[in-house]
Amino acid sequence: MTAIEQIAAIEAEARASLAAAGDDGALAAWQSGVFGKGGSLTGILRGLGALAPEERKAVGAAANLAKQALEAALAERRDALKAASLAASAADALDVTLPGRPLRRGRLHPVTQVRREILDIFARLGFATVEGPEVELDEYNFGRLRIPEHHPARDMWDTFWLDEEVDGRQPLLLRTHTSPMQIRHIDTHEPPIRVAVPGRCYRYEATDATHEWMLEQVELLAIDEGLSLANLKGTLQEFARQMFGPERRVLMRNSYFPFVEPGVELAVDCFACPGDNPACPVCRGAGWLEIMGAGMVHPEIIAAAGYDPERYTGFAAGMGVERITMLKFGITDIRDLHANDLRFLSQF
Ligand code: PHE
Numbered sequence: 001m002t003a004i005e006q007i008a009a010i011e012a013e014a015r016a017s018l019a020a021a022g023d024d025g026a027l028a029a030w031q032s033g034v035f036g037k038g039g040s041l042t043g044i045l046r047g048l049g050a051l052a053p054e055e056r057k058a059v060g061a062a063a064n065l066a067k068q069a070l071e072a073a074l075a076e077r078r079d080a081l082k083a084a085s086l087a088a089s090a091a092d093a094l095d096v097t098l099p100g101r102p103l104r105r106g107r108l109h110p111v112t113q114v115r116r117e118i119l120d121i122f123a124r125l126g127f128a129t130v131e132g133p134e135v136e137l138d139e140y141n142f143g144r145l146r147i148p149e150h151h152p153a154r155d156m157w158d159t160f161w162l163d164e165e166v167d168g169r170q171p172l173l174l175r176t177h178t179s180p181m182q183i184r185h186i187d188t189h190e191p192p193i194r195v196a197v198p199g200r201c202y203r204y205e206a207t208d209a210t211h212e213w214m215l216e217q218v219e220l221l222a223i224d225e226g227l228s229l230a231n232l233k234g235t236l237q238e239f240a241r242q243m244f245g246p247e248r249r250v251l252m253r254n255s256y257f258p259f260v261e262p263g264v265e266l267a268v269d270c271f272a273c274p275g276d277n278p279a280c281p282v283c284r285g286a287g288w289l290e291i292m293g294a295g296m297v298h299p300e301i302i303a304a305a306g307y308d309p310e311r312y313t314g315f316a317a318g319m320g321v322e323r324i325t326m327l328k329f330g331i332t333d334i335r336d337l338h339a340n341d342l343r344f345l346s347q348f
Contacts, residue, residue, distance in 0.1 A: 003044070003051070003059045010040045011066045018070075018077050027078060034070060041067055110348040111216060111337055114325040115198055118218050121242045122196040125235060127220065130195045132181040134202070135162065138171050140180035145259040146298060153258050158204040160213075174202035178219035179259060182297070182316055185221060186305040191312050192224040198321070209333045216321035223297060223307075223314030229262070232294060232315035240268045240291070243324065247271075251288055260295025260316060267291065272330070282327060289327055292319035 001009070014034050021030045034041050044063050048056050108116075119129050147153045157176035164172045181197040197219040205211055222231070233252060240248045248268050255265040267288035273280035275287030283289055294317035299309035322334050329348050331337065336344050 003047075003055070004062050007041075007044055007059070007062045007066050010034075010044065011070060014040065014070050015073060018073055021077065023081065027074065027081070031074060035067075041070065107346070107348075109337075109345060110325050110329055110331075111321055113348070114328060115216060115218065115321050117243065118239075118319070118321065118324065119196055119198060121239055122218075122220065124242075125238060127194045127196040127222075130181070130185065130197055131199055132175075132178070132184055132197060134175055134200055135172055136175035136180050138169075138173055140183050141173055141175050141177070144183045144301070144304065145179055146300060147258050151258070153256075160202050160204050175199075176203055177201050177318055178217040179316070179318060181219055182221050182259070182301070183305075186223065186302070186307075191307065191314075192222075193314070194222045194224075196220055207335060209335070210323075212322065212334050212338065214338070217318050218321060220294075220317040220319075221297070221314065222316075223302065223312055225311055225313075227296075227313045227315060229264075229296060229315070232264075232296070232317070235315075236266050236292070236294065236317060244268055244271045244328070252294075255293060255295075257293055257295060259298050259301060261298045263293065263295035265290055265292070266294050266317070271327075281330060281332065291324060291327070292317050294318070 014030075017033075018030055021027050033039055036042065041063065044059075045067075048060050048063070051059060123129065141157075141159075142148070142151075142154060159176055160174040161170045162172035162174070164170060178197045178199050178201060181195075181199075185193060185195055185197075197217075199217065199219075200214055201217050202214050203211075205213060207213060220235075222235070229252075233250065237248075237250045240250050248271065251267040251269070252264040253267065255263045257263040267290045269275060270280060270283035270287055270289055272282035273287075275283070276285070278285035294315065297314035297316050299313075302309040302312055302314065322337055325331065325337065326334060
């Protein structure tokens with residue numbers, strides 16, 4: 001093999017092994033294998049001095065050409081490997097500029113929001129929150145609230161009775177209001193008493209836009225020495241202000257509930273109109289919104305619990321949480337509240 005043929009063979013062999021070098025380490029090894037101290041091309045260049053002058057010229061030129069060509073091939077291979085590795089890392093990269101997928105946040109049911117707001121307001125006014133049973137005794141729901149059997153006032157509360165029978169009578173029912181907790185609480189606590197009682201109540205009645213067979217109430221009970229109707233009015237006026245706005249005024253109208261004397265119905269002035277707009281969706285022109293029944297705890301109830309009604313007096317009130325929710329949010333059909341339609345509920 002002539003020296004020229006040998007150079008061509010070295011170059012061909014070097015190009016083949018360069019094509020097989022796949023990373024920086026392989027490239028460095030290839031580089032020293034060709035151009036390094038003991039490299040294949042280095043050997044030829046070293047041997048040039050031993051050649052005859054005319055041969056040395058031709059072989060030297062061929063060797064230099066091969067050296068330049070291999071150097072160019074190395075640079076090209078290095079660029080190609082770099083480009084390939086960039087492309088590979090781009091393929092499995094996270095694109096941080098993509099818009100995120102929205103996380104849908106849950107929220108409290110509007111009735112829950114309003115119940116909590118009611119209890120917060122009364123807590124600030126000194127009323128502790130207590131709860132009672134939904135399955136109640138006739139005795140507490142009616143009897144000890146001065147609504148004996150066959151009393152016409154029972155018609156105010158159509159009742160779901162439980163099948164349970166004792167001595168031919170059904171003593172258990174789903175409470176129709178939270179007022180039985182007045183009795184349970186004074187039976188077990190000494191004055192001064194200040195409690196707010198939230199809870200579900202049930203009424204066996206046809207449903208329409210303002211009536212449901214299940215409703216939530218918050219009952220208020222205060223018993224102490226020297227409480228009067230003025231304390232009731234002041235407490236509820238402050239409640240109305242915090243609930244419906246600082247300008248609110250409250251109106252007490254005569255009403256009747258067997259367990260209070262006197263009994264009143266409490267209304268706040270309309271917060272949606274000046275009170276004279278017949279098209280107002282909130283008050284329909286009435287100007288006043290009834291929000292609860294209330295009154296002074298009947299002296300017989302205080303006496304029955306073992307306290308002297310000459311010394312202790314008290315007030316009670318019961319409000320519908322759905323009703324207040326509807327007024328506050330401008331909801332016109334109570335049935336929407338428990339239909340569980342998220343398109344409706346997510347608006348509040
Ligand atoms: N419990 C009565 C009702 O549900 C409301 C009420 C409570 C009235 C307390 C007076 C005092 O209609």
